[in-house]
Amino acid sequence: MTRTLAFPAAVPEAAAKYFGAEIAFEVDPDDLVQDLEAGRTDGYVVVETRAPEAFAHARIPGAINLPYRDLTPETTAHLDRALVYVCYCESTVCNAATKGALKLAELGFKVKRLSGGITAWIAAGYPVEGDGESDKATGIRCAC
Template sequence: MTTARTLAVPAPAPDAAVKYFGAELGFEVDPDDLVRDLEAGRTDGYAVVETRAPEAFARARIPGAINLPYRDLTPESTAHLDKTLVYVCYCESTQCNAATKGALKLAELGFQVKRLSGGITAWIAAGYPTEGDKAPGIRCAC
């Protein structure tokens, strides 16, 4: 009998799974949790950050998001930010890594960060509201 491909690498022990998945949830938030918080007005303690270029931010963004292009993140460009907040970074999709690059730069600058799973593409696919000129063609633009 051959082992199923799914089980070719054994699942971790429960304590290892708790550590791994607990850490993963510390690094990411999903669109459903974020939209529920935004709709309920629960925005204390975090800011939503679009890490792509300004033209992508102008096209479509999560309501209330601020634009901090990852390429422009420096001690000087972030001096006005509140270090007591958690910055939830997003970009185009899982095929774009601008959110990861932005979260990394912010963390290197001493900010607490999370990443939005799936980016603006997942947000829009779920039917959640956006702001912007809504020009066609959501793209990486980072």
């Protein structure tokens, strides 16, 4: 038996349920950049969940900074509960986006997470803004 099939694939119905749920929780950088570049920003806000220093260094254009450690009913009172908050952090090895999305969801907000974080965003060649050096990839770190 191959290692690939050592564990059988799920039946199509179970796979559809699983992958449908996964997409409900995440958005990929390509879909997000296409929406941003086309000006399709109604219904969601991009949220950097790392520390303010990381946000200042390099961020997705138009993102707001809501460090996950600071999310409380008081600090989120001004947020629009009708919007979806797309949380991102450094990469797949940083879980600030997951922590931020969890806190926002616990506070009653609709959330998604950006797959791969800003590292995947930059690796794909998508635009960033901030006060870092001309090479925005320099200094990208977890910072949570």
